[in-house]
Amino acid sequence: MPPPTIKRLIFLLVVFQALAGLGLAASAHADIGTPVANLEMTTLQGGKQPLLAASGNTALFFFRSHQERSRAAMQTLVPCLSEFADISVHLVGVVSDSEVLPDVSALVQETGFTAAVLVDPGDALYGSLALAMHPVVAVIGPDHKLAAFEPYRTIDFCAVLRSRIHLLLGEISESQMQHTLNPERASEGGQTQVARRYQAMAAMLFKSKSYDKALTSVRQSLAQDPKLASAHLLLGQILAAQGHCTEAKAALEQALVLDASLSPASQSESSCLAAN
Secondary structure, eight states, X not given: OOHHHHHXXXXXXXXXXXXXXXXXXXXXXXXXXXXXXXXXXEETTSOEEXXXXXXXXXXXXXOOTTOHHHHHHHHHHGGGHHHHHHTTEEEEEEEETTSOHHHHHHHHHHHTOOSOEEEEGGGHHHHHTTOOOSSEEEEEOTTSBEEEEEEOOSSOHHHHHHHHHHHHTTSSOHHHHHHHHSOSOTTSOHHHXXXXXXXXXXXXXXXXXXXXXXXXXXHHHHHHOTTOHHHHHHHHHHHHHTTOHHHHHHHHHHHHHHOTTOOOOOHHHHHHHHXX
């Protein structure tokens, strides 16, 4: 075999091994159920704080200060903080002590990230979870064990994390979770895809009779796409189930304006329409 051919084969082998290594790293994390010690850690401001929440789930957001994906993930998580609090999720940021902390503080201030940020000495916490990427969220359950792992995604990261929590709480099934992750009509624009994810979550919560949470999700869907007729229909169904007939009727009428083929059929909707 000619020397140039041998060199090319060696080069390709090295590239293949490097890519394989990247693939392994991209999916690496500790086993679900791995215990996580509730250590006292130093905050970005120099104080002390336990790593894990006293109750509920803790979402650990690992990020870097000079990484665009980390910046994007942090900006995505900012409006989600109140939503996480509503479902008993305590979100904290985690950075390596190798980071330039004034730069981290600048990023936190710039993005409006109000959650506490903890400093991980020697990347000990990051290493104990066998992580190999940034940004990423690791969810620790009330039993102080790794319960879920979610790398950053550019579309609807907040909704995906919230779905993970609903799955952990037993409010949705694994198949419903997958439906939320992969909504129909993927060819639609980004906002409509986000709206359908919120709608899918709302439908699952409505089915499980978690009406208040379903109402929050469907309103988030309509905030993304006000012309999504099926979301207006679902809004009407949820309001009718709660007994808010006037609002339910308005939502159902709007759904029919947008799509005349829709047909409300539940008993609660029929009762509301009859009452109005």
